[in-house]
Amino acid sequence: xxxxxxxxxxxxxxxxxxxxxxxxxxxxxxxxxxxxxxxxxxxxxxxxxxxxxxxxxxxxxxxxxxxxxxxxxxxxxxxxxxxxxxxxxxxxxxxxxxxxxxxxxxxxxxxxxxxxxxxxxxxxxxxxxxxxxxxxxxxxxxxxxxxxxxxxx
Numbered sequence: 655x656x657x658x659x660x661x662x663x664x665x666x667x668x669x670x671x672x673x674x675x676x677x678x679x680x681x682x683x684x685x686x687x688x689x690x691x692x693x694x695x696x697x698x699x700x701x702x703x704x705x706x707x708x709x710x711x712x713x714x715x716x717x718x719x720x721x722x723x724x725x726x727x728x729x730x731x732x733x734x735x736x737x738x739x740x741x742x743x744x745x746x747x748x749x750x751x752x753x754x755x756x757x758x759x760x761x762x763x764x765x766x767x768x769x770x771x772x773x774x775x776x777x778x779x780x781x782x783x784x785x786x787x788x789x790x791x792x793x794x795x796x797x798x799x800x801x802x803x804x805x806x807x
Contacts, residue, residue, distance in 0.1 A: 670703035677724040680709055685716040697726070737783040 678695040695707050711717075729748040739745050742755045760766060760774050767773040774780075 670705050672697055672704045672707070674726060675723050676726040676728075678707055679722040679724070681720045681722075682711060683718050683720075684713075685718070735783070741779055741783055 676697050680693045682691045682693075683689070691711075693709055729750070731746050731748055732752060733746050734742065734744060734752070742752070742759065744751075744755065747755075759780075763777055765774045765777055765780070767775055
């Protein structure tokens with residue numbers, strides 16, 4: 655069995671605006687120094703990402719707004735399935751680390767196809783994770799998610 659990308663899976667997903675931030679603070683101060691109004695948006699990881707945040711305020715006077723964007727620098731961690739966890743010797747990790755460890759496993763065990771190095775010939779340990787004999791390396795992460803090897807936590 656060979657894992658190939660379908661057009662639905664291969665379509666590039668562009669992250670939504672809210673994906674990049676974990677918190678947005680807006681402070682509004684009136685020009686006449688009558689006070690400061692603060693609003694805060696905190697991302698709920700379970701919520702659907704959005705393309706923008708809208709704050710509506712009616713004002714009869716000029717005001718100054720200060721917007722603070724708090725960048726989410728914590729990459730999403732993935733929980734690996736038991737067989738994949740055993741293969742890579744890790745339970746939870748970020749996507750780049752999972753891919754790096756998969757690539758190291760492929761290189762150490764010489765699993766690249768000699769005629770086309772983009773393909774991996776799975777060894778016994780990899781086939782125990784799931785029944786795939788040949789996989790295109792660029793598709794391995796997509797296959798891993800589709801086949802239940804990993805899940806976001």
